[in-house]
Amino acid sequence: MFNLLKVVAQRIALGLFTLLIVSLIIAFVVELLPGDITQAILGQSATPETVAAFRAELGIDRPAPERYFEWLRGMLTGDMGKSLANKREISELVGVRLSNTLFLGGFAAAIAVPLSLILGLLAALYRNSIFDRGVNLFTLTSISFPEFFVAYILILLMSVKAGWFPGISNVSKDLPLGDKLFRTLLPAATLTLVVVAHMMRMTRAAIINLLSSPYIEMAHLKGIRPTRVILHHALPNAWGPVVNVIALNLAYLVVGVVIVEVVFVYPGLGQLLVDSVSKRDVPVVQACSMIFAGVYILLNLLADIISIVTNPRLLHPR
Amino acid sequence: MNEVERLKRKLDRGQITRREFLSRVSAIGAVAAVPTLYSGDAVAGPKKGGRIRSALAHGSTTDSLDPATYENGYMAVVNVAIQNHLGEVDETGAMVPELAESWDIENGAKTWVFNLRQGVEFHNGKTMESEDVIASFEHHMGETKSPAKSLLEQVDSMRADGKHKVVFELKGGNSDFSYIAADYHISIKPSKGGKIDANDGIGTGGYILKEFDPGVRSFFTRNPNYWKEDRAHFDEAEVLSIIDPTARTNALTTGEVDVMDRVDLKTAHLLGRKPGIKVEETTGTKHYTFPMRTDTAPFDDNNVRMALKHAVNREEIVEKVLYGHGMVGNDHPIAPSNPFHAAGLEQRTYDPDKAKFYAEKAGGNIKVQLSAADAAFPGALDAAVLYREHAAAAGIDIEVIREPNDGYWSNVWMKKPWCACYWGGRPTEDWMFTTAYKGGASWNDTFWANDRFDQLLVDARAEVDQAKRREMYFEMQQIVRDQGGVVVPMFANYVFAMQDSVAHGPVAGNWDMDGSKFLERWWFA
Numbered sequence: 001m002f003n004l005l006k007v008v009a010q011r012i013a014l015g016l017f018t019l020l021i022v023s024l025i026i027a028f029v030v031e032l033l034p035g036d037i038t039q040a041i042l043g044q045s046a047t048p049e050t051v052a053a054f055r056a057e058l059g060i061d062r063p064a065p066e067r068y069f070e071w072l073r074g075m076l077t078g079d080m081g082k083s084l085a086n087k088r089e090i091s092e093l094v095g096v097r098l099s100n101t102l103f104l105g106g107f108a109a110a111i112a113v114p115l116s117l118i119l120g121l122l123a124a125l126y127r128n129s130i131f132d133r134g135v136n137l138f139t140l141t142s143i144s145f146p147e148f149f150v151a152y153i154l155i156l157l158m159s160v161k162a163g164w165f166p167g168i169s170n171v172s173k174d175l176p177l178g179d180k181l182f183r184t185l186l187p188a189a190t191l192t193l194v195v196v197a198h199m200m201r202m203t204r205a206a207i208i209n210l211l212s213s214p215y216i217e218m219a220h221l222k223g224i225r226p227t228r229v230i231l232h233h234a235l236p237n238a239w240g241p242v243v244n245v246i247a248l249n250l251a252y253l254v255v256g257v258v259i260v261e262v263v264f265v266y267p268g269l270g271q272l273l274v275d276s277v278s279k280r281d282v283p284v285v286q287a288c289s290m291i292f293a294g295v296y297i298l299l300n301l302l303a304d305i306i307s308i309v310t311n312p313r314l315l316h317p318r
Numbered sequence: 319m320n321e322v323e324r325l326k327r328k329l330d331r332g333q334i335t336r337r338e339f340l341s342r343v344s345a346i347g348a349v350a351a352v353p354t355l356y357s358g359d360a361v362a363g364p365k366k367g368g369r370i371r372s373a374l375a376h377g378s379t380t381d382s383l384d385p386a387t388y389e390n391g392y393m394a395v396v397n398v399a400i401q402n403h404l405g406e407v408d409e410t411g412a413m414v415p416e417l418a419e420s421w422d423i424e425n426g427a428k429t430w431v432f433n434l435r436q437g438v439e440f441h442n443g444k445t446m447e448s449e450d451v452i453a454s455f456e457h458h459m460g461e462t463k464s465p466a467k468s469l470l471e472q473v474d475s476m477r478a479d480g481k482h483k484v485v486f487e488l489k490g491g492n493s494d495f496s497y498i499a500a501d502y503h504i505s506i507k508p509s510k511g512g513k514i515d516a517n518d519g520i521g522t523g524g525y526i527l528k529e530f531d532p533g534v535r536s537f538f539t540r541n542p543n544y545w546k547e548d549r550a551h552f553d554e555a556e557v558l559s560i561i562d563p564t565a566r567t568n569a570l571t572t573g574e575v576d577v578m579d580r581v582d583l584k585t586a587h588l589l590g591r592k593p594g595i596k597v598e599e600t601t602g603t604k605h606y607t608f609p610m611r612t613d614t615a616p617f618d619d620n621n622v623r624m625a626l627k628h629a630v631n632r633e634e635i636v637e638k639v640l641y642g643h644g645m646v647g648n649d650h651p652i653a654p655s656n657p658f659h660a661a662g663l664e665q666r667t668y669d670p671d672k673a674k675f676y677a678e679k680a681g682g683n684i685k686v687q688l689s690a691a692d693a694a695f696p697g698a699l700d701a702a703v704l705y706r707e708h709a710a711a712a713g714i715d716i717e718v719i720r721e722p723n724d725g726y727w728s729n730v731w732m733k734k735p736w737c738a739c740y741w742g743g744r745p746t747e748d749w750m751f752t753t754a755y756k757g758g759a760s761w762n763d764t765f766w767a768n769d770r771f772d773q774l775l776v777d778a779r780a781e782v783d784q785a786k787r788r789e790m791y792f793e794m795q796q797i798v799r800d801q802g803g804v805v806v807p808m809f810a811n812y813v814f815a816m817q818d819s820v821a822h823g824p825v826a827g828n829w830d831m832d833g834s835k836f837l838e839r840w841w842f843a
Contacts, residue, residue, distance in 0.1 A: 033724075034725040035727075035728035039728050047468065049467065050462070050464065050467060053461055083379075085379070085380030085382060086380060086387075086532060087382070167568035167571075167572035167574055168558075168565055170535060262562050263562055263564070265560050271379070271533070278724060
């Protein structure tokens with residue numbers, strides 16, 4: 001237990017360090033982009049005087065390192081600062097979008113993860129049968145399509161033709177939970193179709209791999225039912241690789257869904273990030289990047305912990 | 319037709335019944351003409367009520383309520399929903415009074431006195447007076463980032479003459495100053511100690527801003543105290559920002575929204591065929607251009623410019639890029655809807671022989687590069703490629719360079735020798751010419767300077783005799799057409815769509831969606 005805690009503490013420290021490096025890289029890269037927020041916002045209306053006045057107003061005529069350190073100091077005290085474009089508090093702005101993204105991601109995960117695990121287990125149980133081949137074919141096809149294509153097909157069939165679901169998912173804060181779930185069903189379904197393949201096939205592969213071990217053969221010889229063999233004897237050892245894949249896909253559900261957000265007009269973090277990058281709103285871009293990096297790091301950490309718990313040998317790498 | 323018009327007016331006023339109208343009209347024998355006179359919407363007056371949901375192709379999370387930062391179609395709609403200006407552009411393109419009841423022009427158009435409407439209240443209860451107008455103007459003058467700053471540089475001084483008069487002293491005479499004073503940036507907001515609070519979202523407009531989530535959604539309720547009695551018919555209004563054209567179209571076809579703008583031109587005819595939906599368009603001043611830098615070789619030679627102007631098939635570009643939703647341009651930025659449009663100026667056509675002639679005069683083979691990206695205008699790359707093919711028939715070699723969308727306005731426009739650009743256009747000739755064609759103007763993207771043109775510009779501005787003005791502007795359009803550095807192949811229509819349940823009167827063409835004022839001008843039938 002103590003060893004585990006030590007590992008966790010180490011990982012968290014490494015994670016924070018990674019966040020720092022990420023912030024430096026993002027700040028550097030955004031500086032390199034041509035133009036800055038004043039030109040991006042004023043657009044065709046940008047003349048040298050208006051640009052200079054705007055720059056002075058925002059305080060971005062100061063050198064880049066100075067601005068970076070001021071931002072860093074703010075972050076360490078929990079103040080994400082204000083958006084350069086419209087002076088809103090970034091914590092509010094990001095907070096709403098983040099909760100929307102987490103809601104959609106959570107909804108998709110709640111469908112996708114159990115579905116993949118069950119399908120993976122069944123496919124392993126009935127490997128090489130028609131069911132197994134069918135499930136593999138279907139999930140590989142759905143992951144091969146670009147997600148906007150899947151989204152458009154779902155909208156066409158479920159919304160435009162059948163009229164069962166709304167065509168866009170514009171949720172707002174005060175919508176009741178039931179309404180929210182109804183409106184976000186299509187995007188959640190799209191995301192599910194996109195991530196199921198990876199998790200399902202990993203589960204199937206890990207279990208099939210284990211099924212050739214001697215102790216499984218012993219269990220068969222003892223006359224244990226195939227279902228119990230898989231669930232009770234094989235699955236606990238399969239968690240390691242499976243959980244890693246699940247963590248990767250969960251991170252994708254939070255970080256990589258900007259296209260689905262655009263197609264369904266869902267007010268999430270991805271759209272915010274795209275808007276902010278194209279307008280060079282540096283504090284917002286950095287805040288979002290920190291959140292995305294944090295999500296990845298946290299999920300990876302959880303995956304590692306679960307792997308270690310299920311396979312204590314991992315605590316002492318050779 | 320006069321008798322029918324008279325009968326129709328009587329019907330509108332309820333002096334005769336519909337049955338009487340039809341029987342009298344058929345007696346005249348003009349039955350066939352009736353359906354075209356019956357425009358449907360105009361017969362029944364505007365009905366109040368309902369919640370309109372609209373989807374716009376613009377909007378970004380970086381939008382703000384500060385009038386100095388309005389630069390996209392979404393904020394244009396929010397702007398005129400909650401705020402008013404000194405004047406507004408009506409459906410004929412004329413400037414009519416809004417918050418200013420009338421204006422007096424004195425001293426050779428150097429002094430302008432605006433008489434303000436009395437008894438108009440802001441959403442917070444304060445009455446609109448001259449100090450509010452002065453504070454609203456000052457927000458865009460002096461040390462400011464507002465794009466209206468250059469427009470207001472011609473104002474020498476302004477002062478309040480009592481609570482209901484504002485006097486402007488200009489540096490030079492300007493017959494069109496009313497258009498400037500009604501520029502969409504200069505929204506009239508309440509003054510607090512001589513300054514406006516730029517982000518409070520308070521104005522005198524027909525709708526009160528209840529929720530504002532930039533880049534996502536805005537929500538308004540009707541202002542029960544609105545001073546315009548025949549406007550603002552919806553009880554509530556929701557404006558969504560849906561950039562993706564497919565999502566926007568889906569939202570309209572599935573009934574999620576009632577109105578949308580920027581119909582995808584490629585599928586406009588399919589959308590129009592759908593029952594329950596109507597697609598409409600207006601021709602305004604929006605035009606697409608290919609500006610050549612006249613300060614850079616080879617475009618500094620007018621023969622090269624003339625060769626290129628004759629080497630483009632304008633009709634084909636309107637057909638293929640605008641899908642017919644537009645009309646050909648004549649290499650100057652003045653649209654037919656502008657008051658002094660040179661209708662008699664000969665329309666330039668595709669003439670490879672003339673192009674070859676000019677190319678020879680310029681000294682032989684012309685080989686140039688054209689930078690384009692869809693950021694300039696939708697279909698810019700297609701138009702550039704078509705241009706290349708048309709010019710090849712005249713022996714001119716155009717290499718089309720595809721530029722990235724991101725950073726187009728910083729790196730390509732006004733930097734590369736020849737690129738693509740768009741203009742929303744301006745309601746007056748003086749404004750359009752001063753913004754982009756006057757020697758040394760900050761947006762003069764052809765870097766062109768012509769002394770005669772600049773002289774005419776100043777003279778026409780102060781000229782009060784309309785006939786003389788018309789002659790001057792005719793000559794200026796001719797100069798731009800024949801010596802300027804810009805190729806203007808087309809004027810583009812605004813194409814928008816709505817459910818059949820949405821009705822409106824004649825639509826203004828100065829900006830998209832009825833001058834961006836659809837929230838206060840349209841109603842549910």
